[in-house]
């Protein structure tokens with residue numbers, strides 16, 4: 001037991017690597033904070049484009065979404081960061097990671113929003129239109145809010161997936177949480193930094209998932 | 225039209241209107257004129273085209289031939305014109321269709337807000353006045369799901385009125401309600417009619433028709449078959465189809 005603790009939860013190691021880990025956490029959080037809103041936005045845009053119901057547009061969207069979703073996120077990052085420069089397209093690691101996450105998540109968020117939009121009864125649109133509100137505004141202020149509320153749970157769980165996927169940044173040597181933990185581990189010769197990193201992921205993401213659960217409970221009452 | 229009416233301003237004019245759902249001829253040669261302040265009750269068997277007809281009046285449905293003019297606006301495929309007309313024509317649905325994500329007060333305010341009401345403070349005051357009028361002001365902060373059906377329908381009426389429409393359309397406003405809530409909604413509608421609102425109501429509530437309607441329009445199989453004053457229509461229907469229809473709703 002003592003040996004286990006010495007290896008996996010060594011207090012001295014923990015204290016010495018904590019500042020490094022926190023700096024890594026900061027990078028992770030900023031990646032998520034930039035990539036998440038952008039992914040949500042592009043996902044919503046895709047879902048709204050589906051709602052246009054143009055056959056060509058729909059076909060193009062399906063191909064793009066399937067393509068983005070079937071490429072493993074790591075492969076996508078490798079292509080964007082290491083292959084695109086050969087085409088003269090170079091970007092800093094932060095941008096490459098954000099772009100990868102957005103491309104990868106647009107399909108997922110798009111599908112979730114699409115289900116959300118479909119879950120709002122047609123009557124709601126008609127009621128808005130009958131009041132003389134323009135179609136785009138009906139969509140934006142009447143349909144979309146209800147759609148989001150109806151799919152809050154899958155949106156939140158996909159947001160958590162995105163937050164965790166920021167760890168791919170370690171592959172392009174960005175000093176985010178996983179990367180700094182790996183570096184620290186190599187220095188101290190025990191896995192404590194990795195365990196500490198896992199704990200930090202948990203500490204940051206857990207309240208978020210609790211919050212979502214509470215929000216769900218509150219809005220579940222406001223049904224049709 | 226009532227005798228002694230000083231000036232008759234047509235609010236709605238329908239001429240030779242035909243509507244198809246692909247091959248199905250849903251409305252056939254509809255002619256109807258509604259003057260300002262008139263209260264029309266539209267009735268007829270299920271599938272006769274009542275909903276389709278009133279939905280054509282605010283552009284929720286399009287039609288293939290004929291003309292429909294609503295508060296001076298010709299209903300065309302121009303979304304601009306249709307929107308202008310809709311802002312002056314309130315509609316109340318069988319299933320209320322309140323916006324569940326908005327409070328009662330915001331259900332009333334959203335349309336004025338999104339259609340560019342200039343003075344929101346004044347609009348807010350007007351909304352509260354309307355809620356007062358439909359006797360539900362104490363629920364202004366609640367959400368639709370917290371209200372009974374009758375209360376929701378009264379909010380839906382107030383929501384439509386908040387756009388200050390010149391005409392109100394009702395599509396079976398009480399048929400989704402429990403019997404004990406029907407009266408509270410009809411009372412609001414009667415009050416509205418007495419106040420001079422031009423209205424077309426699809427309803428089988430005979431009491432309502434007798435109290436307030438200037439005329440009853442009876443439809444069958446996509447056609448207007450009979451038009452008469454309510455007492456005449458209910459006691460002495462002229463066509464055989466109307467007689468059969470009245471027989472079924474009375475028994």
Ligand SMILES: Nc1ncnc2c1ncn2[C@@H]1O[C@H](COP(=O)(O)OP(=O)(O)OP(=O)(O)O)[C@@H](O)[C@H]1O
Nearest residue numbers: 245246248250268269270271272273274275276277
């Ligand atoms: N979207 C549609 N597509 C095809 N047919 C339709 C559509 N809407 C209505 N119809 C048909 O048009 C006819 C008239 O329908 P409508 O809803 O206007 O009848 P209604 O008089 O309001 O009946 P109810 O009393 O049942 O409400 C019906 O035969 C119906 O099946």
Ligand SMILES: [Mg+2]
Nearest residue numbers: 274275276395
């Ligand atoms: Mg109907």
